[in-house]
Amino acid sequence: MQIKVYGTGCAKCRKAETIVRRALAETGNTAEVVRVSDLKEIVMAGVLRTPAVAVDDAMKVIGRAPTLDEVKGWIG
């Protein structure tokens, strides 16, 4: 499994990544986390508002950091 966190480096984007990593650690999941911060790549993925999180290229949330439970739901 691969989880992409799209973000330009703002506070909320860092929060999104922290939450994703925590959810992985708490569930013992070994999915790879990729941080996408290149503007071109972000826009090519169709993301207009950062942060956004995609699991295996399926966009899960756009424009806000997910909650811990949400992430656990996606990876469980």
Add this chain to the structure above:
Amino acid sequence: MPAAAEHQQSTTPAPRRARAWPTVRTVILLLLGLAGWLYLYLHLARFADWYTYDVLGYQRAVEKAQSIKIIEGCACLNAAIPDAQAMAAQRGGQAAAFLLYQLPHTFMLLFLVVFLMGIVRSWFSAERTRRLLAGRHPLTARILAAGLGVVTPFCSCSAAPLFIGFVAAGVPLGATFTFLVAAPLVDKIALVLLFDTFKGTPLQWPIVLLYLGTGLAIALCTGWLVDRLRLQRYVEAWVLAMSDGAEAEVRERLSFNDRVRLGFVAVQEIFGRVWLFVLIGVAVGAVLHAVVPQAWLLGAFGAERWWSVPLAVLVGVPMYANPAGLIPVVQALFAKGVPVGTLLALMMAVVGLSLPECIILRKVLQTRLILIFVGSVATGILIVGYVFNLVLSR
């Protein structure tokens, strides 16, 4: 938060009545919550007054009627008190009453506005706005963009991806700028708090409507200017060369309970970030109220000083503050006699133009276009300031 739990239940298939029940329950809970909010809100002044003078034991300054007036931030009646010590104690009482009233009052209003906006915004998204604007006639697109800018959720940290995404999808450049100006400039929190600040003065409605109207006008003019002067050439080449990327949208089918939950998420987000701004704002407001001499302030920001408006803009642009923190300062300045146009110019400059946003936009725009963008908005704010000062003299 009962809404989150409801959401889990509603995903399992259930008979119609069982599915409607969570919504009904949430509506009932919301109405009860609103009633409670209203009760507290309406009795806050009396409670603060009672706590200050009867529990903390401060001496009343004059009569009760007047001490309530002080709470509303528009009276300066300490001139008639001769005894210095008594005066100091009474000032302490006034300050305590002011704080005990002002802080909860601001936080309560903020809570309601942010919660309701969170729900309203769940119907709008930047992706949907982009679809509505793409391929339209520039003028139609600009008008739509101004309106959508007010309701679409926007954070200045996403300004760059949003800009590229809009342009790549064929949204006219002018409309993209209109959106980027309107979204932060017409601030909903500021609108409601302004309405509240000027409660009971004849300025209440004019100030709110003029703020809304002129904010939209500045956004429209900036967009018009960009289209008119064909400023595409100052957009970085790689942005224009980008073809439309994928269209990602999380197609969630939100139930009413989900939207309520999003309202609470918005409240959490704002309160985690904003409480400090509010505290600082109230503290600065209190200091202005009690310490800074009126003559000194009016020397810089008074009505007859022509430079007061540009000065307000210059002070406001580099400042980054949430409107919720700014309002107590505006309130204190207003009580000291600073004219309304100058105050609005200050507010608009703080919320509408931000340095971080410009730095982010530098990735996609050449410096010249950023300067035109900032210059156009700043000029608009200056005009608003001068016009308000002329029209709304007290």
